[in-house]
Amino acid sequence: MASTATCFSRPFVLLFIFFFVFVLASLASAQLSPTFYSSSCPLALTTIKTAVTAAVALDRRMGASLLRLHFHDCFVQGCDGSVLLDDTSTFTGEKTALPNNNSLRGFGVVDTIKSLVEVLCPQTVSCADILAVAARDSVVALGGPSWTVQLGRRDSTTASLSAANSDLPSPFSSLSALISSFSNKGLTASEMVALSGAHTIGLARCTLFRNRIYNETNIDSSFATSLQANCPTSGGDDNLAPLDTSTRNIFDNFYYKNLVSQKGLLHSDQELFNGGSADSQVNSYSSNSASFFSDFASAVVKMGSISPLTGSSGEIRTNCRQVN
């Protein structure tokens, strides 16, 4: 009798254990899902895409600025919308951090999108998710790859100026410092190289590449000279130059082609192709845009999963600039 019962129950016990472990695992690993808003706000994704496409049509650089907002959000406290919070007399946000001050843009576009989705579905779509979707739609609008965006992030009620200053990589970093700053966020050296391809779009300020164009030797000399006119040795700190000198408004693999010809704008860019461990990956992306696109898409999805607030943590802000 007892042995019969054991024979029958063993598979059921095993099944039960597997099911239980599965349920626990899915509860424990903060779950994001592509269908998070399918029933709560079915028009959210198309609304965001329409707004991003319109904003990028008016100002191509906006695609770059929105992509960068998602990066600067995710690297500071995780992807929680903390980058969007304004300073007030009683609250210190991240906007005046060294990498962000007079540099981040696109906040008005995020406000417009937030107002639209608040009308459609009040207090449902987080600011952090808006950034993740806007980043994808921006890349697509500029000719880059698409990917499925994981959703369900919630918004922080806090921000960290000090983490924004310490956790975002510097344009003066060495290759090993870049690798460490990404590895601190759970991203590999290879993902760092793929994510850096975001510099195929957008602009940078003279103050951040001046030393490179006057003092560095691993730079194409006519490229350096051509940049000096608009970036004198003193003054013109805020003058802009494209990160990808070849195709500034197109999301393609020319960033890597430039690196191979020593035309990286930032010191940190050229570090990826300077005789070190990233050279072979840069070479490969420079001649194979499909592999760059595919690796970039996977790496952005991974970056987008850095420490999200889920479940009942955090909140859904009604205004991305302030906590509720």
Ligand code: HEM
């Ligand atoms: C690898 C380490 C990185 C460093 C050191 C770095 C540094 C910088 C710097 C210094 C600028 C110019 C800022 C200014 O002129 O005020 C910039 C611009 C930009 N960065 Fe990065 N970045 C890195 C990685 C990334 C990643 C991972 C992304 C996105 C996935 C990204 C997206 C952008 C974009 C799109 C712009 C142009 C923004 C615009 O024109 O508004 N960067 N970055």
Ligand SMILES: *[C@@H]1O[C@H](CO)[C@@H](O)[C@H](O)[C@H]1NC(C)=O
């Ligand atoms: C941020 O930029 C403003 C100028 O727009 C400047 O007055 C302020 O000192 C800067 N803040 C920091 C912390 O660098």
Ligand SMILES: *[C@@H]1O[C@H](CO)[C@@H](O)[C@H](O)[C@H]1NC(C)=O
């Ligand atoms: C070039 O390097 C020297 C020595 O570090 C420095 O003093 C100078 O300011 C640099 N020049 C530019 C234009 O950055």
